[in-house]
Amino acid sequence: MTALPTAVPAVFLDRDGVLIEDSGYPHREADLVLLPGATEAVRRLNSLGYTAVIVTNQSGVARGLFTEDQMHAFNALLVRRFAARGARIAAVYACPFHDEAEDPRWFHPDHPDRKPNPGMILRAIAEHHIDPARSFLIGDKASDLEAAKRAGMPGFLFEGGNLDHFVRELLGG
Structure with a gap:
C-alpha cells in the first residue's frame, strides 16, 4: 500500500494589486510591473515550505x-x-467568467470560480494536495478575503507597499 503524500501549506495570492501593478486589465508584457517585494515575499514563503498559488479573477476575457x-x-x-528571481509559483488559477460578458462563452451569473466564490482555491487544494488548515490567502479586495473564508482559511488584506514587509510581519518577524 502506497502512503499518501503529506498535505502541504500554501499561500494563495491575488495577482493584480498584490503581485503586480493593477493597471486595469493587464495582459500585455508591458503591463507586467511587479510590485515592490513581490518576488522576495514569494521566495520567503517558498523557503518556509509554502506552495504559492495565484488565484485571479480575469473578467477582461x-x-x-x-x-x-x-x-x-x-x-x-x-x-x-x-522563477528567474528564485521565486516559485506552483500554479495559476484564473477565472475569465463574468455576469456582464460580451462573449456568451464566458457568461455566468455567479461562476463557482469567480471570487468571492472559493472554486479556484478548492480546486488548487485538491490538485496540489494542500492543507487548508495551514494555508492562507493574501488579497487586495474584500472578495479575495471572502473567497478565503468560504474555503475555510484566513485571508489577509494587502493595501499596498512592500509585499515582503507585509509577509514578514504577517508571519511574525
Whole structure:
C-alpha cells in the first residue's frame, strides 16, 4: 500500500494589486510591473515550505478586452519572471467568467470560480494536495478575503507597499 503524500501549506495570492501593478486589465508584457517585494515575499514563503498559488479573477476575457490565450500567456510570463528571481509559483488559477460578458462563452451569473466564490482555491487544494488548515490567502479586495473564508482559511488584506514587509510581519518577524 502506497502512503499518501503529506498535505502541504500554501499561500494563495491575488495577482493584480498584490503581485503586480493593477493597471486595469493587464495582459500585455508591458503591463507586467511587479510590485515592490513581490518576488522576495514569494521566495520567503517558498523557503518556509509554502506552495504559492495565484488565484485571479480575469473578467477582461469575458469583456472582450483580451483573449483566453493572451491571459494564459501573460500568466505564464509572470510565473517565468518570478522563477528567474528564485521565486516559485506552483500554479495559476484564473477565472475569465463574468455576469456582464460580451462573449456568451464566458457568461455566468455567479461562476463557482469567480471570487468571492472559493472554486479556484478548492480546486488548487485538491490538485496540489494542500492543507487548508495551514494555508492562507493574501488579497487586495474584500472578495479575495471572502473567497478565503468560504474555503475555510484566513485571508489577509494587502493595501499596498512592500509585499515582503507585509509577509514578514504577517508571519511574525
